[in-house]
Amino acid sequence: MSDDKAEEMRLSRFEFRAMNTPFRRFILKHFEFRTFVHFLRKNGIDLKGKVLVDAGCGSGYDTGLIAKEFEPSRLVAFDIMPEQIWLARRLGINAEFYVGDMTHLDLPDGMADAVFVFAVLHHIPDRHKAVKEIWRILADDGVLLVCEPHEKFHWPELEEGIQNAGFEMVERRRLYAGFFRNYLWRKCVVT
Ligand SMILES: C[S@@+](CC[C@H](N)C(=O)[O-])C[C@H]1O[C@@H](n2cnc3c(N)ncnc32)[C@H](O)[C@@H]1O
Numbered sequence: 001m002s003d004d005k006a007e008e009m010r011l012s013r014f015e016f017r018a019m020n021t022p023f024r025r026f027i028l029k030h031f032e033f034r035t036f037v038h039f040l041r042k043n044g045i046d047l048k049g050k051v052l053v054d055a056g057c058g059s060g061y062d063t064g065l066i067a068k069e070f071e072p073s074r075l076v077a078f079d080i081m082p083e084q085i086w087l088a089r090r091l092g093i094n095a096e097f098y099v100g101d102m103t104h105l106d107l108p109d110g111m112a113d114a115v116f117v118f119a120v121l122h123h124i125p126d127r128h129k130a131v132k133e134i135w136r137i138l139a140d141d142g143v144l145l146v147c148e149p150h151e152k153f154h155w156p157e158l159e160e161g162i163q164n165a166g167f168e169m170v171e172r173r174r175l176y177a178g179f180f181r182n183y184l185w186r187k188c189v190v191t
Helices: 003-009 013-019 022-042 061-070 082-089 127-137 158-164
Strands: 051-055 074-079 096-099 112-118 138-149 167-175 180-187
Touching (some): 022 061, 022 112, 022 138, 022 167, 022 180, 051 061, 074 082, 082 096, 112 127, 138 158, 138 167, 158 167, 158 180
Parallel strands (some): 051 074, 051 112, 074 096, 112 138
Antiparallel strands (some): 138 180, 167 180
């Protein structure tokens, strides 16, 4: 990957501060994460004790919510910024944290029952590749939970892009007066 691309995916100093505030944690917990839990319950999907991945985990607050709610048998969490992973490791969560890039995942095919993506795709220039990598590491009945700013702000083809990577949309909900969208996607396997 070029240095320019890597730099583009890193948060600016302002974004880094904004993502690590009590306000961000509050909305993450009470809106984005709660909506995911609601989607899963509504569709009878039980992630308790499963293998879960938090992609672009930031400083690990979302990883902590996932760990507490689902008590996964294995929880893998990664972020492209070493500073975020350094902070995440200090939380004492039972998760495997590492510095990683969503467009080149060092994880085996079909290893995950669910992948969580909280506000990451819009930072990645090659989003198609990132979503394809998520598809690859998901088990055949795996699900993808995504929260992103409304597509018109960052990625006009967000829904089309995820669909084209091999997913079927199960749930979609507007958040924050329509500025964000939460989704539940199911992996499709052509037989
Ligand atoms: C807006 S923050 C969200 C952090 C956390 N998920 C949250 O919701 O608080 C976006 C995160 O995506 C990470 N990121 C950007 N590009 C990435 C990539 N290609 N692979 C993994 N993480 C990436 C950034 O370093 C940053 O921590």
